[in-house]
Amino acid sequence: MTATATPRLSGLPDSPADLRTFLHGLPGVDKVGIEARAAALGTRSIKTTSKAQAIDLAIRMVDLTTLEGADTPGKVRALSAKALRPDPADPTCPSVAAVCVYPAMVPTAAAVLAGSGVHLASVATAFPSGQAPLDVKLADTRDAVAGGADEIDMVISRGAFLAGDYGHVFDEIVAVKEAAGPAHLKVILETGELGTYDNVRRASWLAMLAGADFIKTSTGKVSVNATLPITLVMLEAVRDFRERYGRQIGVKPAGGIRTTKDAIKYLVMINETVGDDWLSPDWFRFGASSLLNDLLMQRTKLTTGHYAGPDYFTLD
Amino acid sequence: MPKSPKAAAAVAERSRLAVRKTYKLYVGGKFPRSESGRTYLVDGDNVALASRKDARDAVLAARAAQPKWAGATAYNRGQVLYRIAEMLEARRSEFVALGVGAAEVDAAIDRWVWYAGWSDKIAQVAGNANPVAGPYFNISSPEPTGVVGVVAPGSLLGLVSVIAPAIVTGNTVVVVASTPQAAITLGEVLATSDVPGGVVNILTGKAAEIAPWLASHDDVNAIDLSGVGDAELATELERAAAGTLKRVVRPAPGADYTTDPGTGPMIELLEIKTVWHPKGF
């Protein structure tokens, strides 16, 4: 494997064969069991003060995202403005964690977000398919960072992963990490294409071993995006990874999380599986677009005591 | 049975003195005398009179034989039972000479054949898959209950009709027989029929003396009271069996063993085990 500037963890598998042995030696994941556990956590009833607390935390964890062919500077500026002040009517409403856009839109967003504390994330590496030569992926990454992105959301080569070429995937992540320089690296596993929870666990470990700062479920561009059980497998992976190597990695479910109720289920899951340490925007993000308005509506309901309507929240 | 048929045969065969058979117990595949040294006279023969310690030894033998017998393939157990039928057919005249009616011997032979065929079918009849409301594979299958103490009815057909359904599914038995010569002769059939030692153990003697020790024995899983005629004894045995929650096959006074036994006698000595497993990629 390629050498890298990232501080190496001790005790890493040091050949593709070792890597394979390591990944296949991880405990299996029973599908029915993990889904039952996630569903059980989903039945927690979060009311009143805890709900208010959860909503504000969820807002602070949102990576407000637009990843469309139709994105324009106007759209991205509007989104970035919203990221800074999600509810213009309520100054107590926190900002979101980050704005997430394509590399071409990074300078536009950077102009709005500069100095605000809201991070700027960019998908790179031939998002969403990842089907491009490595040098293209690296150039994509460097461009995004140069334009002002401080977080890079890369995709792994699912084809290589599914073909068992773990060394290839590992090397790509290492290379992108290097190209990203100081930017935080989120590695998108595209779990909806991995087929099994066992693969989600292996891909999580592979990404973490290769230097990911965050592991992220999905691009939002395939039919199965973030789910509670998939995120639970990833949370277990970051928990076990920290126990083994002492390094904490973040988790980002993306795609398909649209309601406050959904978001709170994730927070409950963090709370009861990996604990407090991950209950922060530094360690957990929601990749979402429509989620934010639902959070705002529920927030308003809690403060005003009556149900809110969509006309009172900005569409971007 | 008629009085001493062998004496009559000896008279007819004056040319030489007959060699008499000694009727001993059948335990662990061997034919030991009672450890008590006791015998009792039945139709002119001194027959071993089993004691509680013989019962104890027989339970040990039955327990030792049980896992392997239950672990044999159903096909194999069927073959062994069929072999019993063959050997019984070959020794048909011996039973007739003991006074068992020819038709009854034939019925006993046919009963072994009937049960031989059940060995690899009973699980399909007594077990089934269960369509649970969830992503689980779920199946219920019968297993032998283990060691069965049997108080056998007083006829060859009755004896076969309680032993065969017990052992065909993988149980082992300790039988208290009230027709000693026929029972021990059946033991000889079994001993020459590929039945592993200990699968069937036959004690001759008094049910009232031996059966309570089987009913209260902690290492006996079930007790078959088919041959208990005395209601008071039956109640006493059933009560003793409650000590370890043994399965009890209740007395069958007046049972007609010539009719189709159905699956009941097998099912009463089976446990149903249900196994769950999730289904998921």
Add this chain to the structure above:
Amino acid sequence: MFEYAPAPESRSIVDLAPSYGLFIDGEFGEAKDTFKTINPADEEVLAEVALAAPEDVDRAVAAAKRAFKSWSALPGSERAKYLFRIARIIQERSRELAVLESLDNGKPIKESRDTDLPLVAAHFFYYAGWADKLKYAGFGPDPRPLGVAGQVIPWNFPLLMLAWKIAPALATGNTVVLKPAETTPLSALFFADICRQAELPPGVVNIVTGAGDTGRYLVEHPDVNKVAFTGSTEVGRQIARSVAGTGKRLSLELGGKAANIVFDDAPIDQAVEGIVNGIFFNQGHVCCAGSRLLVQESVADEVLSSLKRRMGTLRVGDPLDKNTDIGAINSAAQLARITELSEIGAAEGAERWSPPCDLPDRGFWFAPTIFTGVTQAHRIAREEIFGPVLSVLTFRTPAEAVEKANNTPYGLSAGIWSDKGSRILAVADKLRAGVVWANTFNKFDPTSPFGGYKESGYGREGGRHGLEAYLA
């Protein structure tokens, strides 16, 4: 830290009367002698309940005997419709019944709501469908009912155990006199009301409340043809003795000390969930609880540290709070038993551990507890504790695991955790237990027969097999 605000289920959905009489021949009688039933979570009296005297049981059995004639003669398709009706009413009243069950039993509302009540309704639906199909069940071409069934049920799943008893009995054409447990009589009385709502003919179901003496009188009643009991092995033994020689049919679902075996190739996170579910579900008041954890030595440390971490997230408290995982111990007597055996465990040298948790001041509570360093010789490895207490033992090889698992007079259930199919099947084959959960635990379904080997009882409840106990 993310604290959950209280999320109590409203108890106003349950309308409790100050006192309840016996339900005999379709009518609730006046309560003469009574006893109190309390909420174990706060020791408040919920209601007074009639204490059935022998003559009351006589009347109930007589009513059931009278009703048997017409009920058993009814076409199966008609009996089925009564059972379907009952099942539907249970579904419609399930929230009310769930809250009631949690009040009287102490179990968390999420379990009574998501486990007990759905299973209760499903059980009636399942057996309703059998009522007109009995000749296809494999018990002969013309299976007949037995007569009056005397049924005695425990307090751990009051309404579910009632369903397990009454649904197959009625489907097969028997009539019933049922005695609920002394500490949890209320849901059976509400069920009686459901029978009236369903216009079930009088006498088909009779409910007599009382204590041990009432139950003993019922099972020994000469006009009872069938006895079905769920409860302790000790009482089961007494019943088997008392029934001896009477010719009454008997089915018993008794105690257990299940081994939950975790192999080194297990899906560890799910295994930990299975261990937790196995012993802490329903406060461990479960006869098939996975109360002996057998963990392979090579993963024991990993499994135990995960287990302890997971136990730290269990929420003990108000049974009506929707986020409660572990509710109240059902009675002071049961709490005393759990406490005593736990003290014995510690005294015998096992290492005791519980996560930090605040227990309410009133009511009966016991923190989730594990004992490590337990051997087969410890009493806590042999005796049923029937509480949230897990004994942890280790093993080295599959053969040793099987040997230890089977080394008990009980044989109700067992668990296996492994990713290797052939090992699971081989171990499942060798375990002497009526229910084997592989890579799961404490799963129940009306189609799936339940019951034990050895001193865990005999007969099966649920599934096609469950019909046999009620048919001649």
